[in-house]
Amino acid sequence: MPGAGIVGYGVYLPIYRIKISEIARVWGKKADVGIEEKSVAGPDEDTATMAVEAARNALKRAGVNPKEIGAVYVGSESPPYAVKPTATIVAEAVEATPETTAADYEFACKAGTAALQACVGLVSSGQIKYAMAIGSDSAQCRPGDALELTAAAGAACYIVGSASNECLAIFEGLYSYTTDTPDFWRREGKPYPSHGGRFTGKPAYFRHVLAAAQGLMRKLNLTPQDFDFVVLHQPNPKFPMQAAQELGFSPEKILPGLIVQHVGNTYSASSLIGLAAVLDQAKPNQRILVVSYGSGAGSDAFSLKTTEVLESKKPLAPSVEYYIKRKVLIDYGTYSKLKYLGG
Amino acid sequence: MRKVAIIGVGITKFGELWWSSFREIFIEAGIQALGDAGISGRDIEAMYIGNMSAGQFIRQEHVACLIADQAGLNPIPCTRVEAACASGGLALRQAIIDVASGMHNIVIAAGVEKMSDVPTEGAVGALASASDQEWEAFVGATFPALYALMARRHMHEFGTTEEQMAMVAVKNHDFANKNPVAQYRSRITVEDVLKSPPVCTPLKLLDCSPISDGAACVVLAPADEAKKYTDTPILVAGSGHATDTLALHSRKSLTRLDATVEAARRAYEMAHISPSQVQVAEVHDCFTIAEIMAIEDLGFCKKGEGGKMTEEGQTNLGGRIVVNPSGGLKGKGHPVGATGIAQAVEIVLQLRGEAGKRQVEGAEIGLTHNVGGTGGTAVVHVFRRMN
Amino acid sequence: MAAPPRFWREIPSRYNLIGTRCRNCGKVFFPPRYICPNCRRKGNIEPYKVKGRGKIVSFTEVHSPAPGFEKQVPYVLALIELEEGCRVLAQLTDLAGHEVKIGDEVEMVFRKISEEGEVICYGYKARPVKSS
Numbered sequence: 089m090p091g092a093g094i095v096g097y098g099v100y101l102p103i104y105r106i107k108i109s110e111i112a113r114v115w116g117k118k119a120d121v122g123i124e125e126k127s128v129a130g131p132d133e134d135t136a137t138m139a140v141e142a143a144r145n146a147l148k149r150a151g152v153n154p155k156e157i158g159a160v161y162v163g164s165e166s167p168p169y170a171v172k173p174t175a176t177i178v179a180e181a182v183e184a185t186p187e188t189t190a191a192d193y194e195f196a197c198k199a200g201t202a203a204l205q206a207c208v209g210l211v212s213s214g215q216i217k218y219a220m221a222i223g224s225d226s227a228q229c230r231p232g233d234a235l236e237l238t239a240a241a242g243a244a245c246y247i248v249g250s251a252s253n254e255c256l257a258i259f260e261g262l263y264s265y266t267t268d269t270p271d272f273w274r275r276e277g278k279p280y281p282s283h284g285g286r287f288t289g290k291p292a293y294f295r296h297v298l299a300a301a302q303g304l305m306r307k308l309n310l311t312p313q314d315f316d317f318v319v320l321h322q323p324n325p326k327f328p329m330q331a332a333q334e335l336g337f338s339p340e341k342i343l344p345g346l347i348v349q350h351v352g353n354t355y356s357a358s359s360l361i362g363l364a365a366v367l368d369q370a371k372p373n374q375r376i377l378v379v380s381y382g383s384g385a386g387s388d389a390f391s392l393k394t395t396e397v398l399e400s401k402k403p404l405a406p407s408v409e410y411y412i413k414r415k416v417l418i419d420y421g422t423y424s425k426l427k428y429l430g431g
Numbered sequence: 432m433r434k435v436a437i438i439g440v441g442i443t444k445f446g447e448l449w450w451s452s453f454r455e456i457f458i459e460a461g462i463q464a465l466g467d468a469g470i471s472g473r474d475i476e477a478m479y480i481g482n483m484s485a486g487q488f489i490r491q492e493h494v495a496c497l498i499a500d501q502a503g504l505n506p507i508p509c510t511r512v513e514a515a516c517a518s519g520g521l522a523l524r525q526a527i528i529d530v531a532s533g534m535h536n537i538v539i540a541a542g543v544e545k546m547s548d549v550p551t552e553g554a555v556g557a558l559a560s561a562s563d564q565e566w567e568a569f570v571g572a573t574f575p576a577l578y579a580l581m582a583r584r585h586m587h588e589f590g591t592t593e594e595q596m597a598m599v600a601v602k603n604h605d606f607a608n609k610n611p612v613a614q615y616r617s618r619i620t621v622e623d624v625l626k627s628p629p630v631c632t633p634l635k636l637l638d639c640s641p642i643s644d645g646a647a648c649v650v651l652a653p654a655d656e657a658k659k660y661t662d663t664p665i666l667v668a669g670s671g672h673a674t675d676t677l678a679l680h681s682r683k684s685l686t687r688l689d690a691t692v693e694a695a696r697r698a699y700e701m702a703h704i705s706p707s708q709v710q711v712a713e714v715h716d717c718f719t720i721a722e723i724m725a726i727e728d729l730g731f732c733k734k735g736e737g738g739k740m741t742e743e744g745q746t747n748l749g750g751r752i753v754v755n756p757s758g759g760l761k762g763k764g765h766p767v768g769a770t771g772i773a774q775a776v777e778i779v780l781q782l783r784g785e786a787g788k789r790q791v792e793g794a795e796i797g798l799t800h801n802v803g804g805t806g807g808t809a810v811v812h813v814f815r816r817m818n
Numbered sequence: 819m820a821a822p823p824r825f826w827r828e829i830p831s832r833y834n835l836i837g838t839r840c841r842n843c844g845k846v847f848f849p850p851r852y853i854c855p856n857c858r859r860k861g862n863i864e865p866y867k868v869k870g871r872g873k874i875v876s877f878t879e880v881h882s883p884a885p886g887f888e889k890q891v892p893y894v895l896a897l898i899e900l901e902e903g904c905r906v907l908a909q910l911t912d913l914a915g916h917e918v919k920i921g922d923e924v925e926m927v928f929r930k931i932s933e934e935g936e937v938i939c940y941g942y943k944a945r946p947v948k949s950s
Contacts, residue, residue, distance in 0.1 A: 103912045131890060132911055132929040132943060140928040168938055177940065181833040181928055416914035429889050556885040565828060566849040567907050570931060570941070571880065571887040572895055579878035580897050587876070587920050631895075632879040680849075680897060680905040685876055 090262065091212040093255025094392070096150025096247040096401070099364045100141040101351055101411035104128040106423045108237050108352075114420045115232050122325040126240040126352025128418065129226040131429040135164045136174045138243035139224040140181040142357075145405035146220070146245040147182060149256075157184040157247070158216025161206055162192050163199025163223045163356045170276075178222065189216075196272060197321055198382030199223060200244065200356040205388055207248040208259055219248045225355035226430060230280035238324055240352025244360035256398040257367065257376070260391040263304035265296050272383030283383075289327075292385050297321065297331050300387035301379050308391055312336040315391075316374040319345035319362040321381035323353045344369050345376075350412045363392075365408040372396045432531040434654035436664040436817060439468020440776040445645035445764030446614040453489055453545040454501045456646040460541060460769075461502055464648035468660050472502065475650075476535040478509040481522035481542035482768035487557035488546050498543070515561035516717060518542060519771025520801025520810030523649065524670050527812075530651050542769035543646035554642045558767070561804040563678035575639055575718065577679050577805045579631035582720035584685040586633065588735065591723060593633055595738030597624035599719040600637050600762075602747050603755050607762025609788040614643050614764030624719075638719040643764035647772035649779070657817065663783040668796070669702030669813035671695060677807045686735075690809035691728040691800065699730075702813040704796060706730030709752055709813070711781045711791040713774035715802040716759040722746075725800055726754060729811070748791065756781065756789040771801035771810065782816045825939050830865075832941035835926060837904070839866035846902040870926030870942070872900040877910070877918050886934040898924055898944055911943040923947040 105125040112119035129138065139162055147154060160179040167174045175190035193199040193206075200223015207219035227239035251258050271292035274281035284292070297320055305311060312318075318337045320328035325348055332342040345362040354361055359380040366376055376392045418426070441463025443456045451459075457480075465472060480498055485491045499509035512522040519542030526540035546554050559568045562577060585591045601621055607613035619637060627636035657664030673693035676682055683689060699705060706729060714729065716722035723737035731752050732740040740746060746754035757763045757777035760770060778797035780786045794816075801810045830836040837848030841862035845854060848868045854861030877896040880887075887893065894910040896918070910918065911929055924944035931941040 103914055130912065130929075132909075132931070134930060134938075136938075136940065137927075137929050144928075180829055181940070183834055552885050552888075555882070559884055565824075568884060569939070570895065570907055570909050570943075571884045571890070571893060572907060573880065573882065573884045575882060576878050576880050576884075576895050580876040580895070583878060583920070584876040628881070629879070630882045632881075634878075678849075678907070680907050685897070 089251065090208050090259045091251050092208045092248050093251045093258040094246055095152060095218065095249040095254050095256065096146040097245065097364050097367055098142045098145025098149060098405050099242065099244045099361050099408050099411060100138045100145065101127045101242045102129045102133055102138065103414055103416050104130060104418050104426065105415040106418050106420065110420055111236055119237065121237050123238060123349050123352055125350060126238065127242055127354070128423055128426055129241040129430055131426055133226065134168045134430065135166050135224045135226055136168050136177045138226070138241065139174065139178045139222045139245065142224065142243035142245040143178055143182050143220060143222060146247050148405040149401045150247045152218055152247065154183040155187070157218045157220050158188050159207060159210050159219035160184055160188055160190045161203035161221050163195070163203040163221070164192065164225050165194060165196055165199060165355060166225050166228055167192055184220070195386060196382035196384050197355045197358055198380040198386055198388055200360050201380035201388035204246055204248070205262055208262060211248050211250055217249065221246050221248065223356035223360045225357055227353065227355045228280055231424070235283065238353045240354050242351060242354035242357040242361055244357045244364055246360065253397065255395055256401045257392040257394045260393055261304060261308045263300055263307050263389045264386060265300040265303055266386035267296070269385035271385055288383070292383060293327050293381050294331060296385050296387040297379050297381050298334060300389040301335050301377060304377070304389035304391060310391065314375060315341060315377045317345055317366045317370065317376040318342050319359055319366055319376065319378045321359045321379065322346060322348035322362060325349050347408060347412065361408060367398065368402060368407045368409065370394045370398060372398060433533060435527045435530045435651055435667045436654040436657035437649050437667065437775065437779050438652045438657050438660040438664050439464045439470070439650035440648070440779050441467060442612055442647040442773055442776045443645050444612045445643045445766060447547045448644040449547065451644065453485065453491070453543065454497070456545065456644060457498055457541065457543045458501060460646035460648040461539070464539070464650050468650040470537060470650065470660060472504055474537045475504060475507060475539055476537050477507055477529055478504070478539040478541065479522040479526040479529070480509065480511045481519035481771055482511055482544060483513055483515055483518045484557045484560065484767065487560065488544070489548055514808040515803035516715070516767050517771060517801045517803030517808040517810050518768040519647070519773070520799065520812070521672065521771065521808065523771055523775055523812065524672055524810055526651050527667050527670055530653060536653055536656070538651045539648060540651060540772060541646065541648040542772035544766035544768040545644045546642045546766060547644050551642065566680065567678050573631070575631040575634050578718040578720055579634045580679060581685050581724065582633055585720060585724065588686055589738070591738035593625060594621055595742050596638055596719040596723065597621040598741050599716060599722045600624050603716060603759040603762040606756050606789050607758025610758045610763055613758040613762055614641060615758070615762050634718055640717050640760035640765040643766040645764060645766035645769045645773070647769045647776050649772060649775050654817065664817050665779045665782050666815045666817045667812060668815040669698035671697030671701065671811045673697065673809055675806055677804065679805055686724065688724060688728050688802065688806035688809060690806050691725060691802065691811070694809040694811040695729050698811040698813050702815070704813065709796050709798045711753045711756060711778065711794045712798040712800065713757060713777050714754055714800040716755055716761050717765060717802070719761065721802070722754065722759065729798070729800060753791045756786065756791060771799070774799035774801060775812065778814050782814055822937050825937065833928065835868045835870050835942060837866050837868055838863050846904055848900060848902065848904050848906055868900055868902050872898040872924060874918065874920055874922045874924060875899050875905060876920060886932045894918060896944060908942055908944045910946070912945045916946055
């Protein structure tokens with residue numbers, strides 16, 4: 089056992105939503121990705137501002153002194169600066185500075201879980217008391233591209249502490265599966281990413297998610313029946329539903345953590361917001377499997393066991409459902425303007 | 432301290448003076464004032480210049496030196512006075528104190544601003560430097576925005592209407608139409624104001640004074656020597672200057688400028704008069720709401736009744752007190768540093784009986800009111816005809 | 819708009835609503851003041867974090883922007899009276915068609931304020947609180 093757990097969690101979604109059917113209408117496409125609406129960052133929002141609100145929510149649940157946070161890591165593929173860390177902005181805004189380490193993580197949509205792994209390591213080693221991992225993205229995509237039907241904005245934050253009766257969930261184990269697979273990329277200076285079309289399926293998402301899940305279960309000597317929930321990276325509903333089924337999980341275990349149909353693909357926040365949705369509903373002593381996926385490619389898998397403490401932590405900050413319901417619909421014109429202003 | 436009088440005045444046209452530089456407009460106003468006072472440049476002993484932002488508008492600091500130099504008046508002492516839009520009024524006060532103290536006898540108070548050499552956004556930005564940079568300008572506040580906050584609060588607390596505010600602009604344009612140096616000579620209607628594009632709600636374009644170039648100049652002398660120079664010296668009966676917080680968020684009230692109240696109180700006390708004795712006033716109408724608040728804060732009507740007083744025509748010719756017969760900042764123009772001096776020029780003309788079609792009949796006591804920023808500085812002067 | 823050192827110096831106030839308080843008379847100042855105007859030298863100024871909740875005292879919709887704020891037009895500025903009694907000027911955010919009224923409750927959130935000169939200035943904006 090790693091010797092670490094989660095002492096606080098928090099999410100943030102911007103207020104704006106656009107219907108996928110509206111985007112499809114403008115481009116003469118079919119809105120058949122299984123997503124209703126996606127979230128859109130406001131003109132004064134970016135990866136840093138969303139990360140800060142998610143982090144402040146996590147702190148409300150954790151109830152720890154921010155000066156005792158010894159690491160702040162932000163995972164994103166849309167940081168506000170090409171050179172200057174987002175993590176220092178966040179660390180300052182949660183009052184964790186100056187006695188803390190900070191860095192930005194990059195690995196497409198699994199940057200957030202990579203940050204989380206590092207936190208688990210630092211805390212388990214006894215070097216620091218609490219560590220903060222954030223996945224936050226305001227996803228960029230070329231107008232008219234297939235990605236425009238799914239790319240969204242959001243953030244999630246997890247505060248890790250040593251496994252103790254402070255934790256609302258304990259890490260049982262970590263396992264990762266990584267290869268050099270060019271399914272999705274963006275070169276420096278180019279405004280929008282490119283992707284490999286159908287190549288992003290079996291050789292990319294499915295290969296790594298399945299391998300990571302199976303690897304973790306093998307390592308911990310567990311089977312799908314031992315888990316109450318499974319949360320997978322969700323670029324759309326179809327991929328995680330199919331992967332869950334192939335792994336042998338029944339639908340009612342994946343549905344509570346599946347939120348992509350309401351908010352779209354929040355990239356580095358995707359599996360982490362899904363996990364938060366599960367934590368909002370889970371009872372004590374339930375086991376959760378979380379598997380992220382980042383193009384390029386890799387998956388990080390975690391097994392978490394909830395504790396008695398979870399119940400009292402839930403109401404201390406807004407739930408995922410609160411943010412899903414807090415929405416204002418915009419049309420494609422307004423969406424384009426927001427995208428342009430967001431830079 | 433001895434009494435001080437104004438013995439000469441000069442003023443340029445106000446507007447976008449494309450063909451005139453900062454140096455040229457000052458010289459023009461100065462020459463006029465000297466001619467009006469019947470003195471020569473050699474008689475001038477000191478100068479006080481109101482100028483808010485030559486540094487931002489024409490990249491020139493050290494303007495007092497520039498002006499003394501260009502006027503051919505080296506080596507006399509020349510001081511630049513800055514208090515945002517109250518620079519002119521404060522320069523006048525400093526000049527008065529100089530003569531009253533006995534330091535000098537013939538002193539010039541002048542104001543000059545050249546705002547049109549930068550694009551409008553540049554001028555808006557320069558004006559915004561009179562607000563709190565860290566806590567107002569930083570979050571996107573401009574001057575119209577800050578006065579708009581006061582306007583909305585005034586409407587909320589007293590029921591002042593946008594129509595009443597518009598009536599201020601209509602009256603002042605009417606007066607400007609009769610003033611040969613005014614920037615705007617055309618009349619407008621209440622509907623014109625209400626239909627003009629929003630600047631910062633509830634203020635619209637025609638609620639706001641313009642960006643202008645211009646200069647004005649007055650010559651001061653000891654009152655008991657004034658008759659040597661002119662048959663119509665005008666006595667400075669009272670002078671008051673007060674400060675309030677820079678930022679709106681620190682004010683005690685959003686609908687009252689405490690600096691105006693206090694500066695006026697000091698000026699009335701020194702002049703031994705009450706507000707009801709003032710017959711003509713040039714007040715600081717940078718925005719229409721500012722005139723409404725000014726006539727309340729100067730004691731011409733009760734707090735909250737400024738809109739009604741305007742609507743009833745009580746601030747027009749024939750009313751209880753004629754306000755802004757020059758056209759005010761709104762109609763005459765607002766070259767920031769010159770405004771405070773220009774107000775004094777108008778009152779002097781009124782008290783001399785030389786105001787032509789805008790003349791307030793039999794005016795004996797006049798007042799000028801000059802505000803800096805959103806009310807952080809206020810300077811009030813009371814003038815009286817010397818018999 | 820703010821040069822990096824000038825912006826950086828105020829980060830505790832801009833990011834975390836750290837103002838000051840006079841220990842002598844108890845008055846809270848946000849934005850911070852460095853001497854208490856009531857107590858002056860008898861005062862005892864210390865840092866003080868305000869909660870960031872308050873009510874709208876006045877507001878305006880800005881159509882003619884400050885330099886650097888052109889892309890945000892129209893934006894709404896509000897003067898907010900915080901719970902601690904002091905007032906602060908802030909832009910409203912996440913309005914999304916909500917009709918602003920004097921008396922509306924707001925909470926301060928962390929947002930981008932301006933991006934002139936490439937360094938992004940973050941700070942506080944006010945978001946309407948829906949009375950549930």
